[in-house]
Amino acid sequence: MPMQPLTVETLSAGYGQAAILRGLNLTVPTGRITAIVGANACGKSTLLRCMSRLLKPEQGQVLLDGRAIHRTPPRELARRLGLLPQTPLAPGGITVADLVSHGRHPHKGLLARWSAEDDRAVARALTATRTDTLADRDLDALSGGQRQRVWIAMALAQETDVLLLDEPTTYLDINHQIEVLDLLVDLNRDRQTTIVMVLHDLNLAARYADTLVAMKNGAIHAAGPPQEVLTEATVEQAFGLPCRIIPDPTSGKPMVLPLGRHNTTESSAA
Amino acid sequence: MSAALDTLARDIARQRRRRSARRLRLGLLMGALLLGTVALTLSVGHTITPPGQVLRALAGDDLPGVSFAVRELRLPRAVLSILAGLSFGLGGVAFQIMLRNPLASPDIIGISIGSSAAAVLAITAFGLTGMAVSLLAVLSGLGVAAAIYLLSFRNGVAGARLILVGIAIAAMLQSVIAYALARAPSWTLQDALRWLTGSVNGATLPQALPLLVSLTVFGALLLACRRDLEAMRLGDDTAAALGVSLTRARATIMLGAVGMIAVATAVTGPIAFTAFLSGPIAMRLAGPGRSPVLMAGLVGAALVLIGDFIGQQMLPARYPVGIVTGALGAPFLVYLIVRANRTGAF
Structure with missing residues (x-):
């Protein structure tokens, strides 16, 4: 168990000329499950790549136990922090x-x-x-x-004490998505593993994560418990999607009902 | 719970031991095949020497007509074939695993051709001979590898880009060779041609020394990286997440593999497609999922040894080994390119 949490300090990073993350700060609660959500190209995966040493920051740093991970020997870091890429090869x-x-x-x-x-x-x-x-x-x-x-x-x-996962449920059927997320909760409870994952599905993120991090344009738009982060205003701002939020009848966590232009009694244009 | 865990751990250990026993058997079988082919190479020449006389000649007895053929002609051939084959096999498979593509072999991406082109130029245009040519060949092999690496560098090196850059450079160097040969004075051609198809003709035992040194030095580099190489088969991201320092591992593996290939090329010429063929054959033999590195070295040795025996004894005329391995390798290259879209065995 790390003494100090995984911390991201004024992180700027990107690929070549294009900066994707701009001066981002984040503290990951130790021993909890954190889900990073956001629209495509908002920098979620880039953040995860920086947090796992795959991408070198242009500015700022990522600290694990008070030590910059990009200055930690790779093998030593890999005993503390694991990563499952989105499409690993076998x-x-x-x-x-x-x-x-x-x-x-x-x-x-x-x-x-x-x-x-x-x-x-x-x-x-x-x-x-x-x-x-x-x-x-x-x-x-x-x-x-x-x-x-x-x-x-x-x-x-x-x-490892910390496990990062890049969209662990992509390409899976809904039953397997639930199976994988349940498994991550088991690990978190049994081994106190700190879990950080990028998720696409807002409702699953709200149900399974202790902390939600909503990103927009390479910065953190909102972070905190799902009840606080997943509001109609946040979803509208971060995703450009009008929606209603109702409590999930099975978990009490917030649940997003998107409003499109069709098939709803309320129109998104209204 | 804990008892179930121990049982499972023992099961896993047992499976692993069973597989390593199987691999050991395969390795021994491969060793026996090599030994058999060495025996053939030592006994068959213009005349067939009985095994008893071969052994006596090897032990140092002076048998008229036999000792010279066995000790000075056939033994150096066999030794050089094995050492060069090992070098090509190990160097080739290291590249193929590192870039997860069987086409990434040094003889496809221009590294061997780099050595050949430099040697041909040195001989035909500058009239160099002997050691100077070999040294130049080794240095150019390393130089071309560095050039390919730098040209394909953008946010790290991606396999596909490196292979394409390598194939383009190979084509360029091929034209350098064609130009040099077209302008070459006729008396240099014989010497220059040796650098186009590899051969162990005229092998001598002292030639084995540089190969031994290179196998030891560069082999140690590959050995030190063998676990990293194994992790790189899961993709660069996963390897990095498992604690592999990608830049350092790649540089070390490239140096080891290129060094081995360049030195072997300097001694025997580029024995066509040996580096390229050994990895995939070893993979089929050793079974998927396990490191084929050592097996690829043995396969390389067998390819050169058997190829040379076929070229010398089983064809209507005597051909250098490179012609035989080239004839085997070319159809395989076509086959690999045809099915390139499917995920390779690496």
Whole structure:
């Protein structure tokens, strides 16, 4: 458990000429689930890439435990902070256990042999993601939901305090989306893992996250508990979408009902 | 709960041990194949030497007509074939894994051709010979690799861009070779041609020394990066998230692979497609999902050794090994390009 939370300080970053993030500040609550939402091209993924050291900031810094992650040796950082990219690649024909074993990479030095503790870490990750019965299966032969659970297992085998996920539910059916998000809550409760994820679905973000971060034009538009962030005004401003907010009857969290130009009794033009 | 976990951990360990035992068996099988081909190379020449006489000749006995053929002609051939094949196989597969594309082999993206072009120019235009040519060839191989790397650098190096830049540079260097040969004085052609198709003709044992040194030095670089290489198969982002320092790992792997290929090219010439073929064949043999690096080295050695035996003994005329491996590799290249849109085995 880190002493100090993951913090983003006056971060500016982008690709080449185009600056995408401009002087962004954010403190990620330790041991909680944070969801980053926002319209396409608002800088969500760029922020996540900076927070995981994949992209170097032009200005500002990201601190983990009071230390700038871009000045932390990569292997050391990878023992503290894990990332699941949006579309990870798997070598064809790899088995589930072999893929999950890759998560042990930052724990292995140049000469270190594979140990019984590594096997146990892999077993723990498989069990936690309920992929233990798939251990010997070929990754290519699994369903989308199973495969995503295996990738999460790989990130778990890394045994980090913080786990970042870039749209972990994209390309999944609704039942598998719920399965993956439930799994992340389990991890958060059982291991106190700090989870930060980029999500597209506002209603799922509101239901599953303790903290919502709404981004707009490379800056943070609003951040806080879903009840405070997910308001009709915020959604209108951040997404340009008129909507109604009602309490989710199953969770009491706010729920977004978008107003389009058609098929509603209220018109968005009104 | 904890007991179930231990059982699972033991299951995983058992599966892993079973697979490494299988890989060891495959490696031993490959070693036996190499040994068999070496025995063939040592016994078959203009005449066939019985195994007993081969062994006595190797042990140092002076057998008229046999000792010279075995010790001075056939043994250096076999040794050079193995060492060059290992270098091409290891260097090639390192590139292919690093860039996750079988087309990213140094003999496709212009690194071997860089060595050849420099050597051909040195021989035909500047009248250099021997050591000077080899040294120039090694340096140009490294230089061309650096040029390709820098030309394809934009926010880091992406595999596809590097391959395209490499293929373009290979085409350019090909025309340099054509130009040099067209203007070459006829007495230099024989020497220059050796740099176009690799061959182990006229091999001597002292030639093995630079190969041994390069395999040790550059091989150590690749060995140090083997786990990083393994993680890079999951994509650059995942590898970085797993703690691989991408820039440093790429530079080290490139230096190791290019160094090996350039030195081997300087000794035997670019034995066509050996680097390119070894990785995919090793991948099929070793099974997917596991590092094919060492296997690719063994496959490379087998390709050169067997290719040379076929070229020398089984065809109507004697051909250098590069012709044989080229004939094997070209159809495979076409096959790979045809199915390039599907995700490769890497």
